[in-house]
Amino acid sequence: MDGPTIWMKVWPIVRGLVFVLGGFAVLLYLGQDKVIFFPIRLPGPPALPSVPGQVWRNVTFATADGSMLHGVYVEAATGTPGGAVAGPADPATPSGGIGRSEGPGGAPGRRRVLLYSHGNAGHLGFRFPRIAALVAALPLDVFIYDYRGFGASQGRPTVAGAIEDGEAALRWLQTERGIGPERVILYGESLGTGIATALAASRLDRIAGLVLESGFRSLSWRAGRRFPIIGPLVLTRDLPSTDILPAYQGPLLVIHSRDDEVIPFADGEALLAACPTPHKHHLWLEGVGHNDPVWELPAYRDAWQAFLATGSTASPPSAP
16 A cells, blocks of 8 residues: 555544644633633622631722722731731631631731632632631731632633732732732632732732642643643643742742642642742641641641741841
8 A cells, every 4th residue: 555545544534633633722722711710609798707806808899900809808806916907806606727826927017918819619708717717826817809700709710810800909908908018928729829929920029928828830731731732722821830939039838738639749849849939838738638628737827837937037028
């Protein structure tokens, strides 16, 4: 059988494969946001918990493109250790997890704020138990926000939109609370690690710290593992954390479980290795999965406390 005859028989198969792969790539390109984000929408803000010694407030703020977003600001009430705000705490409901501990940054006017960029599913209400435990245990306020299309936030989720949503949350902290980046610790969970690192990129020398929990090297890396070859090619926006971290010299905490069934432990190791800062900490967990309540573990509290202590002794970030 000569060459042309073989090619005539093979060509229809090759053409069919190219057509199928091309069609799949187009569908993946058009529907990538539905592969990345799994929001739960709400008709209004979820009910806030009543936690002794804490004040929880709903916040609404606008993005640069006019989308209205919902967030929740949580702080210690006046009269509690490290409390920095006036007003009564809500009635009692146990927060669970870890107990309060004094630490740096707890005095009024110096208390740092954790800007919480959550994962790719659900809405911010799913994170309330973690937030209650963090505020109870550490000298921190927490501001969590829902990306567009999540919870009570307007719009449709996209990667670029989620980054802009984080920028809008930072602007709200600055304009409404007078809190600049030098008092903000950027905290990302799962997909939110990419958002938090992207937010850090333009202010690496000004933020108070960076915490990456159950994170990944980059969105293109994860896409390549899930959809080999095609995945990275169809992304409209990457979250290249391991490209950003080499320029960061401030306080860093990386948390990852060796038994994470969603994002491999190797990604957490890669994030830590990518950052040259002398002020870095890590917590490698075992026996817990991606969505398990790790905030109930004493080692989790200890890692946060060590990170915050480093942040208080490191050189202060420059003012904007």
